[in-house]
Structure formats: C-alpha cells, structure tokens
Amino acid sequence: MTTETQEPQRRELARPPFYRDVRVIRIVGQALAVLVVIGIVYWLVNNLLSNMDRLGISTSFDFLFGPTNTAIPYHGSFDPRSPVWQMVLIGVKNTFLAAFFGIILATIMGVVVGVSRLSENWLVARLATFYVELFRNIPPLVIIIFFGAAVFTAGPFPIFSESWEFNFPATDNNLLIVNNDRWGIPGFTQTSNLLLFYVVIAIGVIGAIWVWRRRTKNFERTGQPHHRVVWSLGVLLLALIVAYFAAGQPLEISWPVISGNRRRIDGGFIINWGWMSVTIALGLYTASHLGEIIRGSILAVHRGQSEAGNALALSAFQRYRFVILPQATRIALPPTINQYLNLVKNTSLGTAVGFAEITALTKTSVGNGRPAFQSFIIVMGVYLVFSLTISLVLNVVNRRLELETR
C-alpha cells in the first residue's frame, strides 16, 4: 500500500479478515450472549410451565378475577366475595401507608440523630450514638416483632373494651382512643361533592408554584430576601380556605366513638397495632442509618466552608442553613434514596405482626390455592413500581443538585 506524495490521500484502512476483525467479533459476541441468555430463560420458563401443567396448577392470571373468600385482617368492611385484584389493591394501599409514614418518621428522626451526634453537648452526642448503635445492629424483623410484642401485646395499653379515651379539651369528643389493638383518631367525612374543592386546591397549587418562582426570580435580580416558603404556604392556605367555603363545607370532622357493645370504633380514622408497629419500628431503624449518612455528609463538607462562614460572622443556624447543609444534601442524597427503598421493602416483614400489606395478603392467598408463581410476580411488580417511583423522583432532585464536574 503506497501513498502518493503529491496529493495527500486518505490511506485506505486495511480490514483484517472477519474472524480477526474486532468490530465484527464484538457484534457477533454480544449477539451470541444475548441468544444464550434468551435460550436459558426460555428453557427455564418452559420447564416451569410444563411442570405446573403436569401438576394441574393454573398458569394464567385468571385467578385475579375469582372471589377472595378470605377476610382481610383489620378490614372488616371488605366483602369476601370481591375479586382477588381488589384484595391486591388493599395490600398495595397498606404498603404505601406504612412506607409513606415510615419514610417521614425516618427522615425526621434521621436528621435529628445525625446532627445530634455532631453536637458539642456530651450527653446529646452520646445518646445519639447509643441510639444509632442500638438500632443499626438489630435486624429489622426483630425490631418489628419486639415493638409489636413489647409495646402492644404485652405492653401497658389496656384491652379494647377498656380503652383509654382522651377528650378534646372542654368537649365530649374523643381526640384519641388508646388500647393495645386499634387506636382511634379524628378523621374527615365527606358530606358533599369534593370536585369543586379539588379544583380550587389545584388552582391554589399552581398559584403557589407561580409565587415561588416569582419571588425566586425577584431575589436573583435584586437580592431582596424571597421568603418564598412562607409566601407559597400562605397562598396554599388561602386556597384551602376558599375551597372549603366555596364548595359548601364538604368535609366534616368525625370523632372516634367506641360503639355500644364496646367492640368497635365508629367514626374517625382507625389505626391498627400492626401498622403502628411496622411504621414506627421501621422508621426508627431506618433513622439510625439515615443519621449516619447525614453525619457523614456533614463531615464531608470541607472545614474551610464553615471557617469561611465564621469569617463572615454567620450564626450557627445561618452557617448550617446556607453553607453546610446545601452541600451536605448533595452528598447525602444517593445513599438516602437507597435507605428509602430499603424501608419500602422492609414493610414486607409486617406479616409477623398481622399487618395486611401486600406480601402478607399474597401469602394467605397462595396458601389458599392461588398459583404461587403468578401471585409473586404481581408482588414483585408492586415493589418494583414503588421503588422505581421513589428513585425516579429523587434522582431528578439529585441531578439538579449535582456538581457539574463529569
């Protein structure tokens, strides 16, 4: 192969034969790998399905439309003739409730514990350390069972028929009903159509976002303090009040009342001991992990930052609020997402305390004759949806906070 010296010409690339050509090998290799994987999966699934056929076990999802035939724990109003998919939805709802409140509790406790460990007060710091070391080293199932057993089953609360009732001051209404089985708290009942209510609230949310952005732009332009949280919340509150009266007062407080035969709570919201055990136990457990994450992320902010803050005569609160925590949050966010996902998955341990979340209900359903393979594919799908939603939302936040170095 020669190149002409007068006219620079692109040298033709000599292509090796195909069996030595890297590009061909790469493509062929990857295609072969994919084929092998597909082949293995096909063989495995075929194996499973033909074994299920041989045993006479259904391989379809039709069981979702058959009647449930079992009652759901602590859902006395569930009609057992409802189709199975409604039971699945109730399981999903319960898992969501436990996960949602568990995450809130874990975040609050986690920040408190994390910052406390860095406190200069000796007692506060030691207490926080003790908390973290205690909860981090015990398996979550043990904590849940312990909570359920120690606080409720064998705990100080009376049995249902002798519940403690705490009245709203100066009235006869119960603010809180306490016993070892189901607690009652005030709730809302709907007295008329809520559509107008929701519409006005939606307008209020849009208004709050608009106010937020306007105050932020104003701040960036002129440096005037934006107070955007207060402004947005104010707008939301106004919208709430307007909505409530515009829709004709569609919501009413309903107070929990113990029924005449002392075996039911009528009215209000009822929270059962299984949910409380799971939520509080998992909240405390995850808080111990989150506390360590937050502590680590605060320590990871360069000491020069807090020294610069001190040089600018910022108070401790201002230093944390404007210099350290914004940088610490960026570092803390990915492991925090991880802990939230763990909390969602750990709610499946609620079977030990009779909490009717999706895993417990599926185990009952499978134990009563529904096909196990399809049922657990559905459960896995539920947890996947929860986890992917949480990580999606929080990754959006993460991406906005990231340093633009890579």
Next chain:
Amino acid sequence: MKISKLLVAVFALMLILAACSSDDGDDDTATTEEAGGGGGDGGGSSGDKLAAVIAADVVVCGVNDGLPGFGVVDDAGEYNGFDVDFCRVVAAGVLGDADKVEYKPLTADVRFTALQSGDIDVLIRNTTWTATRDGQEGATFLFTTFYDGQGMMVPASTGFTTLEDLADANICVLSGTTTELNLTSVFGARGIPFTSVVFEDNAQLQPAYEAGQCEGWTSDASQLAAFKSSIEGAGGDEQFIMAEIISKEPLGPVVSDGNTNWAQAVEWSVMATVQAWEFGLDSGNISSYNGDDPNILNFIGTDNFNPGLGLPSDFAVQVVTQVGNYEEIFDAHIPAIGLSLEGSPNNIWTDGGLMYVPPYR
C-alpha cells in the same frame, strides 16, 4: 433504564424459581433419570416416585413443629406426635425402617408449595382435604387419619356461648388454612361482622390471644383442645370451647399429583394401622400370630402374598411392630390433649366410628 431493570428482575426471579422447582418433581433423590430440557418429560409416569424414594432410602416428610399432639419438637430435638408417627408408618411400610424419615417443618402457607416443588415426598401436617386443594394445588389426598371439625375458643370470662356473641369481635386465625376460609364464609352467611387477625403460626398467635388482642381463636377442635390445656396448665385464664362445630375437617396424608404408585404405597401403609386394629393385632402380638384366619395371614404376609403395590410382603408387620396400630398411635398422643376415641368419628367402624379400610386381599 427502567425496562432493563425490570427485565433483570424478571430473569432473576425465573432463575430462582427454576432452581427451586425441579424437572421431575423430586429434588433429593438419587434418580439417574436425565433432567432433560423442556421439562415436560420425567416424573410424570407413575412408577418413578416410589422407586426414587426406595433408592434414596429416606422418606422426606413435611410436618408441623408447633402443634401439641400432632407435631411438636421435644426437649431432645426429636419430633413427636400423631402426624409424626404416620410419617414413621410410611417409612416402616415402604423402607422397612421407621427411623428412615427426614422431617421438614412447614408453615401452613408454604406446605403446598413444598409439595408441588418436590421438596417433600409426603405431607402429613394436619391438612384438610378439600376440592380446591385436590384441584388447584395439584395434590392428591389419601386416607383420612383424623376426622376433625373447626371450633371456636373464647376466654371463659367473656361468657360467650354462640358465634353470634362474637359480633364485631377480633378473631385470631392462621393464614393459609381452611379455617380462615370457613370463618369468612360462615360468619358472612350468618351476617355476623367481625375483624380477622391473621398470623403465620401459633407461636405468634397465642400471645396475642392471651393478651386480649383478639377475643376468639378459631382452629381445628383438636388444636383448640391442645392449646386450652396448655394455657390453663401454665396458669392462664380459663378457656371455653364453643359447642358449635363450624365445619368438617378431615385430616390426612397428602402427596402430589401424578405419582400413583407412590400414593398407593403410602395409603396402604397408613391403612394397615387401622386394619391391624380391626384384627385385634398390636405391636405386641402381631409378630407372634399363629392362628389360621386367612385374612390375617395375607395381611401379615405369610406365604409372601404380594398384591403388587411395590411394598415388601411383610410391610404390615414392620409398620405395626415398629410404630403401632391406629389405636396405639392415637392413645400415645391424643388423650393428652383432651380427646378420646369413645364416641368420636375416629373410632373403628365396628364401634360406630368412621375408621373403615378396604380389605387387603
């Protein structure tokens, strides 16, 4: 990004499930049969399971480990109970040695999955025979060894005597049992509102019941009798079992579908205990029988009578000598929990009970 995560999760699930369920329905056997691709072959034909169990020289038996009288683990770590004894009956009949049993304790909601996957050879775990289990669970139910019924227990201090008294009450029940289904349908049919409190096993249920978190405990009447005596014996509150029996609960051994020879071998081993009782033979006198009743001579295998079940001709002698006849097995475990043979459906048919076995001829 999301799709590939989903695919990975599905692949992983398939791999795990494939590892748990085997080609030919029994994992722990020394069969030389090829675990071929496609999976549809292998294990479906009826001779294999019996031959596989004989080749492995052990019977893997699914049992309960927390039910007084039927399946418990004692202080020495040994399994004891009515159902456990029938596992030993199967081993004595098929393998000639009642101790060649491997016990696997199972909770109620995984027992059928274990049977379907071939993890266990036979399930003898106070399991009720129902149509759904015969059909959807791919199980074959064998001779009923214990006729039971579902009952309801309440603390005596409540003064409840009928099911209607339990309106709006919390009722404790185990998950994955016929008890759960019956509770829902009976209470629903009578229009009694209630709240169910569901646990996985009795070790979690009993503290909740004793703490008053539920007012009623529903289960098989034999289980309730056992727990009543254990609660009262440990100094707890007096208990009351309601007279009303909510449902029929015939309990017996279970094998998985498609293994007819194995099913028959298990069934005739179990039935041999009742037949011996009917003949008046027990562990003391069966091996020294020297009469000339031709039925008994066939039964104990004189002249190598072999009906072609795949069992050794002296299997009945092995069963009764090493474990006992039905009455001996019953008396070893059930009176201790408060039930007796007299007047119960578990009595021999000649005394008005339901224990009646086909002739061994």
